[in-house]
Amino acid sequence: MKIKNVILLSFILFLMSCYDDKGNYDYSEMAEIKIENLPETLEILGGIEHIVAQPKVISSLEGEIKDGNPNFEFSYKLELKGGSQLYNEAWVDLNPSKSLNLDTLISIPSGNYVVWFAVKDKRSSIEYSTTFDVKVTSSTYEGWLVLCNEGEEERVRMDMISVISADRIEPAYDLLSLLGLPDLKKATKIGFYPAPVATGDVIYLMSEEGTYKLNQNTFETSDMYNIYTTDFIVAPSDPDESIVEYMPLANMGPPTARAIFAVSNKGNVYALVTAAGAAFEMPINTSVRGKSPEYRVAPYVGISMVRYPGNSTAALFYDIDNKRFVGWSFKSPTSNDVNQILTPVPNPEVGGLFDFKTGMDLVYMEGTRYSNGLVYAILQNASGKRVIYGINMSGTGFVQESKYENLNAPDFDKATVFAFHSQFPYMFYGVGNKVYLHNLGTNMTYEMKNINLGANEEVTMLKFNLYHNNYWWPEPSEEFMARQFELMVGTYDNSVSGVNGGKLGFYKVDGENNSITKRVEYSGFARIKDVRYRERR
The missing domain is CATH 2.60.40.10 (Immunoglobulins)
Known part of the structure; x- marks a missing residue:
């Protein structure tokens, strides 16, 4: 009984304590x-x-x-x-x-x-x-992929100008930040191959620290999407070797590639011949299939840009050690050894404009549709003087077509970005905050003063986005098709705080008056390195 009384007394005291604290929110009211x-x-x-x-x-x-x-x-x-x-x-x-x-x-x-x-x-x-x-x-279905380097560390970043409909085009930023892309530095290019409908397109993001395929539906990626895992039989032994250029050579028949080339930052080039296999093998910058590389090539692939169906069976490279052009030519899959080597390009027997063994450094090389597949190469001699060679790559390729020297082009020797037009004999080049148009036919140069950049702005990219597809559905408008011949100008304003001082302008080119006119401009990007339109059938 005593124990029961003690328990009862304790319970009464507890109730009295609770009553005394009534109104105290910290303890009694919720x-x-x-x-x-x-x-x-x-x-x-x-x-x-x-x-x-x-x-x-x-x-x-x-x-x-x-x-x-x-x-x-x-x-x-x-x-x-x-x-x-x-x-x-x-x-x-x-x-x-x-x-x-x-x-x-x-x-x-x-x-x-x-x-x-x-x-x-x-x-x-x-x-x-x-x-x-x-x-x-999805905001990534169709539109311009904009590859950027962000900040002083040059973090790789993918932005996009998304084409949601014909009437709605919106920029989107840093698309891959949560999609599994490793922390990469120093972006180089976007690799794009509009594969047949059954397999979907191929998009590669390339950098000095790695190259990764993007999932065609979600843009997700991961270490498993590294190009050495997805597209190589044997990965290079050098852990610092990274693919920095990825270029398909159009087939002469259906809308597929005859071959795809990959060039690394170590100067090696690889060929995936679609008729003979499904992966890159050993480097082809050698005279014997499978032999160790004999020289290094520049990170450019010169091909005819007449696309799908294509009009060429050849690709052009530049040997930076021996300072000469070397070439690749397609042979039937039954003679696949010669599809896995490069060969020095021989000089023409008569009527040569220049020596394919130039003795000069390659500054830049770009394929176009001009003259049915002309590749332009900018070369620089030991004294710093630059010349331009035109090499026609239609058919079996390697035809010397033009040579431009003693160019009346202000600061051309200082230019770092270039673009060649596919309809007119125009070369555009950028120096600091200025863009120039050089007419190769008249040897006259015009400053594009309507690209009005401030003292703290600089040109980071010039490019023409030639479409790959000839098989669009529904049939595109003439205006849409004409945009592949607009000059894309990437600029960066270093006075803008943060990392979003990049702009991308689209300019219509006037082939009669040596001039350009801005159609539209988008802002908010990082430092633009490359742009590629993601085509959808």
Whole structure:
């Protein structure tokens, strides 16, 4: 009985203590939290449209909880619908700042996601939460892929000018930040091969630290998408060797490649002959198949850009050790040994314009459709003087067609970026913050003054985006087809704070008046290195 009395007394004292503390919120009363004004489902374009939320949070004890209230913090966490893993994490924190309202841009694959919104009372550590759905649709289906180097470390970054419809074109930024791309530095080029419909197109992102294939539907990538894993029989033994150029040679028949070439930063070149195999073998900068490389080649592939069906069976390379042109010519798959070697290009027996063993350094080389497949090569001698050779690659290739020397071209010897037109004998080159048009036919040069760049701006890229496909469905407009002959000008404004000072302008070229006219310009990119239109049939 005594024990029972003690227990009863203790219980009475406990009740009295609770009664004395009535009204003390810290111990006895629990607030009821209501969360309002969140969408049930939010539909966005990945990498283009922001996830925006402005919830209203009401406490039964304190009224509406405003942003900045020191007693509360807020969180938004995103994961795949159903709780599946999302890029090595169960969720992605959308607002590390713990603010009430959300306005964030995130690049994630198309799909259905859920966002968890939580309100935490920091005094009691109690959380209240709710969810809303986010449906992400693709912004990467078609448009201009914009490969950039970001910041002083030159982090590789892929932006895009997404063609959502004929009437809606939107820029999207840093598309691969959550899609598995390793932390790479020093982007070089975009590799693109519009393979047949059954297999889909091939997109490679190339850098000095690695080359990776992008998933054609989601743009996801990983170490398993390294080109040495996906496209090579045996990976190079040098761990620092990286593919920096990837170029398909169009077949003369269906819209496929006769061969694909890959050039590395170590000066090796590889050939994938589609009729004979499905992977790159040993380097072909050798005179005997499978033998160790005998010299290094420059990171350029000279081919006819008459595409699908193509008009050439040859490719041009430059031996930087012996300072000469070397060539590749297709033979039947039954004589595949000669498809895996390069051969010095012989001089013509009569009527030669120059020696294919130039003794000069190659500055730049580009294939065009001009004159049915002309490759332009810019070379520089020991004194710094530059010349241009034109080599026609139609048919079996290697035909000397033109030679341009004693160029009336201001600062041409200082130029770092170039582009050759496929309809007119025009070369564009950039020096600092200026772009010049040089007419090869008249040897006259014109400064493009309507590309008005400030003292802190510089030209980082000049290019023409020649389409690969001839098999479009539905039939494209004349305006769309004409855009492949517009000059693309990438610039960077070094006075802009942060890492987004890049712009990409599109200029129509006037072949009669040696001039260009801006059609449109987009901004917000990092330092542009390469641009490639992702074509869709």
